[in-house]
Amino acid sequence: MGDLVREVDVAVVGGGPGGYTAAFRCAELGLETVVVDDGKRLGGLCLFEGCVPSKALLHAAALIDQAGGAAELGIEFGPPRVSLDLLRKWVSERVVGRLARGLAAAARAKGVEVVGGRAVFEGPRQLRVEGDEPQKIRFAHALVATGSAPLPLAGSPPARERVMDPSAALALPEVPERLLVVGGGYVGLEIGTVYAAIGSAVTLVETTDDLLPGVDRDLVQPLARRVGSRFAAVHLGTRVGELVERDGRVEARLGGAAPQPFDRVLVAEGRRARSDGIGLETTAVRTDERGAIAVDDRCRTDESRIYAVGDVTGEPMLAHRAMRQGVVAAEAIAGRPAAFDNIAVPAVVFTDPEIAWCGLGEREAGRAGRPVRVAKVPWAASGRAATLGRADGLTKLVLDPESGRVLGVGIVGPGAGELIAEGTLAVEAALTAEDLAATVHAHPTRSETLMEAAAAFLRGR
Amino acid sequence: MSRAFALPDLGEGLTEAQIVRVLVREGDLIGEDTPLLEVETDKAQVEIPSPLAGRVEKIHVEPGQTVKVGEVLVTFADGALDRPGAAPPGAPARPAAGGPVPAAPATRRLARELGVDLRAVAGTGPGGRVTDADVRGAGRAVRPQAEGPPAASGRPAGARPLAPVGLEPPALPMFEQWGPIERLPLSHLRRTIAERMALSAALVPHVTHFDRADITDLDQLLRRNLEPARGRGVTLTLTSFLLKAAALALREHPTFNASLDPGAGELILKRYCHLGVAVATDRGLIVPVLRDVDRTPVLELARALGALARRVRDGKATLDDLRGGTFTVTNIGALGGTGAIPIINYPEVAILGAARAREEPVVRDGHVVPRLLLPLSLTFDHRVADGADGARFAADIVRRLEHPDQLLLEL
Numbered sequence: 001m002g003d004l005v006r007e008v009d010v011a012v013v014g015g016g017p018g019g020y021t022a023a024f025r026c027a028e029l030g031l032e033t034v035v036v037d038d039g040k041r042l043g044g045l046c047l048f049e050g051c052v053p054s055k056a057l058l059h060a061a062a063l064i065d066q067a068g069g070a071a072e073l074g075i076e077f078g079p080p081r082v083s084l085d086l087l088r089k090w091v092s093e094r095v096v097g098r099l100a101r102g103l104a105a106a107a108r109a110k111g112v113e114v115v116g117g118r119a120v121f122e123g124p125r126q127l128r129v130e131g132d133e134p135q136k137i138r139f140a141h142a143l144v145a146t147g148s149a150p151l152p153l154a155g156s157p158p159a160r161e162r163v164m165d166p167s168a169a170l171a172l173p174e175v176p177e178r179l180l181v182v183g184g185g186y187v188g189l190e191i192g193t194v195y196a197a198i199g200s201a202v203t204l205v206e207t208t209d210d211l212l213p214g215v216d217r218d219l220v221q222p223l224a225r226r227v228g229s230r231f232a233a234v235h236l237g238t239r240v241g242e243l244v245e246r247d248g249r250v251e252a253r254l255g256g257a258a259p260q261p262f263d264r265v266l267v268a269e270g271r272r273a274r275s276d277g278i279g280l281e282t283t284a285v286r287t288d289e290r291g292a293i294a295v296d297d298r299c300r301t302d303e304s305r306i307y308a309v310g311d312v313t314g315e316p317m318l319a320h321r322a323m324r325q326g327v328v329a330a331e332a333i334a335g336r337p338a339a340f341d342n343i344a345v346p347a348v349v350f351t352d353p354e355i356a357w358c359g360l361g362e363r364e365a366g367r368a369g370r371p372v373r374v375a376k377v378p379w380a381a382s383g384r385a386a387t388l389g390r391a392d393g394l395t396k397l398v399l400d401p402e403s404g405r406v407l408g409v410g411i412v413g414p415g416a417g418e419l420i421a422e423g424t425l426a427v428e429a430a431l432t433a434e435d436l437a438a439t440v441h442a443h444p445t446r447s448e449t450l451m452e453a454a455a456a457f458l459r460g461r
Numbered sequence: 462m463s464r465a466f467a468l469p470d471l472g473e474g475l476t477e478a479q480i481v482r483v484l485v486r487e488g489d490l491i492g493e494d495t496p497l498l499e500v501e502t503d504k505a506q507v508e509i510p511s512p513l514a515g516r517v518e519k520i521h522v523e524p525g526q527t528v529k530v531g532e533v534l535v536t537f538a539d540g541a542l543d544r545p546g547a548a549p550p551g552a553p554a555r556p557a558a559g560g561p562v563p564a565a566p567a568t569r570r571l572a573r574e575l576g577v578d579l580r581a582v583a584g585t586g587p588g589g590r591v592t593d594a595d596v597r598g599a600g601r602a603v604r605p606q607a608e609g610p611p612a613a614s615g616r617p618a619g620a621r622p623l624a625p626v627g628l629e630p631p632a633l634p635m636f637e638q639w640g641p642i643e644r645l646p647l648s649h650l651r652r653t654i655a656e657r658m659a660l661s662a663a664l665v666p667h668v669t670h671f672d673r674a675d676i677t678d679l680d681q682l683l684r685r686n687l688e689p690a691r692g693r694g695v696t697l698t699l700t701s702f703l704l705k706a707a708a709l710a711l712r713e714h715p716t717f718n719a720s721l722d723p724g725a726g727e728l729i730l731k732r733y734c735h736l737g738v739a740v741a742t743d744r745g746l747i748v749p750v751l752r753d754v755d756r757t758p759v760l761e762l763a764r765a766l767g768a769l770a771r772r773v774r775d776g777k778a779t780l781d782d783l784r785g786g787t788f789t790v791t792n793i794g795a796l797g798g799t800g801a802i803p804i805i806n807y808p809e810v811a812i813l814g815a816a817r818a819r820e821e822p823v824v825r826d827g828h829v830v831p832r833l834l835l836p837l838s839l840t841f842d843h844r845v846a847d848g849a850d851g852a853r854f855a856a857d858i859v860r861r862l863e864h865p866d867q868l869l870l871e872l
Binding site: 140284296302304335337338339341342343370400402403404405428429430432434435 | 481482524525560561563564565566569570573574586587588589590591645646743
């Protein structure tokens with residue numbers, strides 16, 4: 001190729017949620033914007049190999065689970081027969097494919113061009129695209145949204161056929177008879193839940209003494225109980241020794257025990273920012289020892305023309321944080337007074353039951369020595385929860401004892417991922433317990449538990 | 462004992478700079494001339510070196526901040542070098558954050574727009590929540606008379622009024638009443654250009670004298686020597702000849718190589734000839750300066766001009782590249798047009814503008830012959846010179862352009 005150099009206002013590197021949200025906003029603000037993506041598509045890991053397919057599969061798992069539980073109500077289904085081919089096809093075509101086509105259409109409508117290839121920076125003004133559509137792009141501003149990659153098991157080679165990373169596991173290669181899940185974080189729990197529902201005997205190991213380390217125990221407990229009854233075994237405080245592939249099986253040594261055979265292993269031990277190999281060393285962009293790019297509250301790096309959003313800027317690695325950062329970065333590039341000053345970034349674990357939280361946790365407040373009042377409402381008293389046959393939930397508010405301001409919210413129970421939205425709004429907008437208690441909540445819904453928790457706090461003052 | 466280091470005087474017209482990067486950290490032991498900070502002035506990005514060796518005790522600025530000349534940038538701990546390896550004396554920690562200020566996202570956005578620090582606002586809402594009214598109240602305190610209605614909330618952060626030039630511009634109408642509008646903040650360079658052009662246009666009575674130079678011979682000379690010059694790594698351009706012709710003519714017309722001191726009632730003649738050249742960049746107009754143009758051979762001028770323009774376009778020009786000019790040349794020929802009246806680069810006295818040279822029919826010895834004519838405009842300060850002075854000065858430039866032998870012999 002010759003020296004074809006095109007000039008754009010904004011070059012976005014990576015087509016995931018942070019990248020496409022930023023690109024769309026840039027285009028809306030009148031900036032000529034291109035997205036460089038290795039797959040020449042918008043959606044990123046989240047849509048194609050992450051959040052979206054995992055939620056689709058969890059929906060399938062919930063159906064199986066509910067059908068099994070229906071016997072209690074006097075409704076009996078036969079044992080489920082799972083066709084992996086049809087399930088895969090439903091996920092890839094009806095769910096992922098449809099959303100991907102929607103994003104591509106939105107890009108066309110907004111005039112955002114998607115270039116296929118790998119982008120490598122050549123200094124603070126230009127990048128080179130390698131691969132299918134080689135070219136050079138000179139930019140007024142660039143936005144790095146290259147995301148993250150799964151960490152391999154410490155001391156083991158990266159994913160092989162039977163040792164899968166989360167992306168490989170979500171492609172549903174088969175229903176392994178025995179699946180070992182390494183890592184008790186939300187990815188391991190979610191994917192473990194799917195495989196347990198479609199018939200695998202799932203063993204989960206976690207190095208620390210808790211599932212979902214760092215999350216308040218009273219929120220984790222209902223999930224831990226349910227996982228205990230659905231999974232074949234859960235080993236906490238246990239390290240995994242060497243994984244040896246032999247005769248179509250993987251032998252794993254869990255803690256000090258003798259090696260056990262598994263048909264497949266999922267390694268879900270966390271993620272690392274993908275900032276290597278994209279030429280950042282030719283710019284003033286700074287990364288920390290974990291590869292995360294340092295940004296200010298406008299998502300600007302140390303190189304004044306280059307911004308970064310999403311997983312590549314470090315924790316929390318969540319698509320919705322990346323999307324908000326994308327909007328902020330786009331507006332900052334366009335000269336608007338934007339800042340990523342958000343107080344509450346909700347986290348949701350889409351297991352059964354779901355766990356969701358935002359803002360200040362009870363544990364976190366204790367560690368920081370910040371005085372708080374906690375108001376809890378168990379769902380056993382919720383009419384709506386009773387009608388669903390699920391009374392194992394809990395709604396919790398973390399409040400400022402003086403002002404009654406909502407500092408944090410935690411919810412466990414079916415639908416917690418949707419319910420947390422009201423809590424997030426309360427924390428973000430600095431609402432008080434009185435605001436929540438005096439707002440009419442539809443009856444009977446689980447959202448009433450937020451109102452009731454607030455009322456409980458006011459009574460106890 | 463510690464020593465404060467303030468933003469040094471950056472030279473003519475430059476009173477402030479934006480911090481781009483801080484290159485040292487608190488506690489660092491650094492030597493004299495170690496780069497401390499990178500700042501962007503209205504025209505260049507420059508590194509500010511440390512004036513002394515010592516330990517950085519405190520950094521008072523952060524990237525993005527605009528600082529004025531004289532504002533303290535860094536404090537050095539004194540005598541730190543006497544005990545190398547000693548632990549940094551109580552590394553100053555950032556003030557502990559007292560958690561986020563209770564305010565809704567839209568209120569926080571309003572605070573950013575009005576330049577109000579939320580931490581300094583007392584919230585009057587429930588539970589000490591900061592309301593929009595609290596922020597607006599604090600905003601009015603910041604700017605004693607809030608100009609315009611609160612609907613000015615569309616104002617981008619960092620936008621501030623241009624420096625006044627003596628005349629108060631009348632209030633703008635509410636354009637919103639006729640349709641949607643958008644407000645864009647001016648870049649640092651744009652506002653500098655705006656302020657300096659407004660100052661020059663408002664202060665200096667401009668007169669423009671037009672002329673045309675027959676550069677047929679000069680053009681042939683230039684073309685004949687393009688390749689040999691390129692062999693020496695130099696691109697010969699008409700601009701380098703224009704610079705030379707202007708510099709030689711300035712020797713004979715020193716009042717155009719001067720600055721008026723209205724306060725003293727004196728004309729300051731400069732016994733050096735440093736010419737500014739207008740360079741268009743994607744950031745805006747920048748005028749770097751070539752030194753001693755009258756004493757530099759044309760080939761060398763062309764080489765220096767090429768290198769200078771490249772530094773400017775790459776944003777790598779140093780402050781020295783941009784100051785000290787005595788007269789400016791602007792060649793807009795590449796962009797076409799038949800002529801233009803530039804604004805004088807204050808506090809210089811005059812500016813020479815060249816448009817595109819065109820072949821035109823000229824009557825010579827009773828015959829019509831095609832000749833290459835270059836339209837020129839000389840714009841000057843009528844306080845310093847009169848029309849006749851300008852015409853003579855322009856004629857001496859034209860003569861040299863029409864007789865390249867005289868130009869090259871520096872006659």
